[in-house]
Amino acid sequence: MNRHRIQRLGFVLVGCASLLVTAPILLVVASIVVRGASAIDWEFLSTMPSQGMKAGGILPAIVGTLWLLGGTALICIPVGVGGAIYLAEYARDTWFTRAIRLAIVNLAGIPSIVYGLFGLGLFVLFLRLGTSILAASLTLAIMTIPVITSTSEEAIRAVPVEFRTVSASLGGTRWQGIRRIVLPQALPGIITGIILGLLRAAGETAPILFTGAAFFLPRLPRTLLDPTMALPYHLYVITTQVPGMPQQVQYGTALILLLLVLSLNVIATVIRSYFRRRRQW
Amino acid sequence: MTGSAVCQTSRPIPDAGCAIEARSLHVYYGIFRALKDVDLQIERQKITAIIGPSGCGKSTMLRSFNRMNELVPSCRTEGKVMFRNRNIYDSGVDPVEVRRRIGMVFQRPNPFPKSIYENIAWGARINGYRGHLDELVEESLRLAALWEDVRDKLQQSALALSGGQQQRLCIARAIAIRPEIILMDEPASALDPIATLKIEELMRELAERYTFVVVTHNMQQAARVSHQTAFFMMDADRAGYLVEQGPTRDLFTNPRDRRTEDYITGRFG
Ligand SMILES: Nc1ncnc2c1ncn2[C@@H]1O[C@H](COP(=O)(O)OP(=O)(O)OP(=O)(O)O)[C@@H](O)[C@H]1O
Ligand SMILES: [Mg+2]
Numbered sequence: 001m002n003r004h005r006i007q008r009l010g011f012v013l014v015g016c017a018s019l020l021v022t023a024p025i026l027l028v029v030a031s032i033v034v035r036g037a038s039a040i041d042w043e044f045l046s047t048m049p050s051q052g053m054k055a056g057g058i059l060p061a062i063v064g065t066l067w068l069l070g071g072t073a074l075i076c077i078p079v080g081v082g083g084a085i086y087l088a089e090y091a092r093d094t095w096f097t098r099a100i101r102l103a104i105v106n107l108a109g110i111p112s113i114v115y116g117l118f119g120l121g122l123f124v125l126f127l128r129l130g131t132s133i134l135a136a137s138l139t140l141a142i143m144t145i146p147v148i149t150s151t152s153e154e155a156i157r158a159v160p161v162e163f164r165t166v167s168a169s170l171g172g173t174r175w176q177g178i179r180r181i182v183l184p185q186a187l188p189g190i191i192t193g194i195i196l197g198l199l200r201a202a203g204e205t206a207p208i209l210f211t212g213a214a215f216f217l218p219r220l221p222r223t224l225l226d227p228t229m230a231l232p233y234h235l236y237v238i239t240t241q242v243p244g245m246p247q248q249v250q251y252g253t254a255l256i257l258l259l260l261v262l263s264l265n266v267i268a269t270v271i272r273s274y275f276r277r278r279r280q281w
Numbered sequence: 282m283t284g285s286a287v288c289q290t291s292r293p294i295p296d297a298g299c300a301i302e303a304r305s306l307h308v309y310y311g312i313f314r315a316l317k318d319v320d321l322q323i324e325r326q327k328i329t330a331i332i333g334p335s336g337c338g339k340s341t342m343l344r345s346f347n348r349m350n351e352l353v354p355s356c357r358t359e360g361k362v363m364f365r366n367r368n369i370y371d372s373g374v375d376p377v378e379v380r381r382r383i384g385m386v387f388q389r390p391n392p393f394p395k396s397i398y399e400n401i402a403w404g405a406r407i408n409g410y411r412g413h414l415d416e417l418v419e420e421s422l423r424l425a426a427l428w429e430d431v432r433d434k435l436q437q438s439a440l441a442l443s444g445g446q447q448q449r450l451c452i453a454r455a456i457a458i459r460p461e462i463i464l465m466d467e468p469a470s471a472l473d474p475i476a477t478l479k480i481e482e483l484m485r486e487l488a489e490r491y492t493f494v495v496v497t498h499n500m501q502q503a504a505r506v507s508h509q510t511a512f513f514m515m516d517a518d519r520a521g522y523l524v525e526q527g528p529t530r531d532l533f534t535n536p537r538d539r540r541t542e543d544y545i546t547g548r549f550g
Contacts, residue, residue, distance in 0.1 A: 163393065164352075165349070166391055169349060170384070170455070171378070172377070172407045173407075180403070
């Protein structure tokens with residue numbers, strides 16, 4: 001075989017592999033769209049479930065998921081990014097910071113149900129927050145923070161040391177250099193980390209299962225201490241716990257969840273490319 | 282950033298010719314001594330060149346004039362650096378304020394990935410400059426002989442400039458914070474001969490207003506551009522020390538020390 005043949009064979013193999021990777025995703029999305037699209041109309045998005053959730057809409061689940069996402073973001077962004085700044089810019093290399101890094105890497109690999117149980121123990125029971133949006137958001141935040149911290153730290157470290165030196169030589173304090181040179185440079189990476197983390201939080205059921213998710217609530221949550229319905233848990237409920245559920249509603253709910261996650265993804269991409277363009281300038 | 286600062290509080294009359302002065306200065310990286318017992322006077326509104334073989338501590342010397350060595354965690358300084366009748370290493374002195382007074386230009390041109398305008402305005406902004414920024418930017422660029430090149434593209438990226446232009450931009454950026462002394466570490470070594478000559482010309486013009494300390498590997502450059510020259514060497518234990526210092530012409534035509542003569546005539550190093 002000559003080398004051109006080998007090259008062509010290589011292309012074919014790589015092409016097949018990428019097809020194999022994307023085909024299942026496309027199939028899943030397609031089947032959800034085909035079976036679920038007809039369920040979605042304004043009423044589906046804007047009304048409460050009725051007739052034992054077999055009819056009506058999924059408004060409280062959508063609203064609940066947005067509450068949870070908002071609460072999680074509020075907690076995990078400052079803590080996660082702050083921790084990343086500390087680790088990348090201030091922490092000396094000691095056994096303590098090494099232990100923190102090790103913990104972060106390992107935390108990212110812990111199964112989400114473990115976070116759920118931890119949240120139940122710490123927030124719901126010990127801190128007496130009850131099953132509430134607050135407890136669930138805290139639990140989701142704990143799960144999300146390691147993702148945000150490690151991606152943000154990497155993004156911050158990728159900014160050349162030189163800029164910090166120059167900033168200092170111009171009479172800038174350490175923080176001014178970080179705030180005005182390093183962070184703007186690292187922002188696209190940080191935002192990617194944040195959205196990746198929130199994406200995971202948006203779709204998880206296990207962490208909110210014992211900490212804030214409700215099977216069915218006849219009204220929307222009013223305060224952070226209310227429990228709430230949420231899309232992933234609602235989906236789980238209507239696919240496994242309710243006999244005689246119309247398939248259309250199940251797929252419709254899945255489609256909404258998918259769209260939510262997808263739109264977050266799109267937002268991340270848009271923000272990133274916007275900043276990248278601005279950085280070239 | 283205020284109060285304890287070196288120069289902001291009272292303005293003592295500095296002694297006539299000397300802008301900054303190292304007294305019995307020792308600098309260590311961990312246990313390694315990079316500079317030992319340096320006494321070096323830098324004259325006001327003159328260009329002082331620091332020459333010497335590689336590794337003899339020229340950059341270390343330069344950075345100890347504005348406490349940039351402190352960014353290296355292992356670095357430790359003993360002795361004094363007198364600036365405006367005060368030791369900048371005194372415990373009450375804020376290194377940030379020192380660097381605001383004593384600017385620096387690096388070997389590699391390193392503009393921020395921002396517009397030309399923002400590069401110049403940056404130092405002024407973080408130092409709470411209250412004047413007219415547009416004027417400051419224009420004046421600084423004019424002083425750095427860059428204004429004509431960039432006046433129509435102030436909002437474009439500084440990274441689109443040529444290497445020589447970028448280095449002049451860095452000089453303008455350093456000038457824009459109105460320092461009294463400008464330290465330069467081989468500022469032309471990454472540039473072609475023409476850009477190098479431009480930088481040298483610029484330094485000579487600016488020396489009417491500013492005090493320059495420039496590290497260079499290039500003996501001709503030191504001879505061409507500087508008024509004063511300080512020659513450093515390394516000991517057997519690799520610690521750098523000052524061999525001699527004097528007016529450039531004297532040092533090059535009539536060195537007092539044998540080692541200086543050997544070095545400038547190219548017999549070693
Ligand atoms: N950050 C550092 N950590 C440890 N040692 C250092 C550091 N910077 C410099 N040194 C050491 O200090 C000595 C002087 O270094 P310096 O960079 O000041 O020399 P130099 O005269 O500027 O050399 P060159 O002409 O090659 O630039 C060298 O032996 C160098 O290895
Ligand atoms: Mg050097």
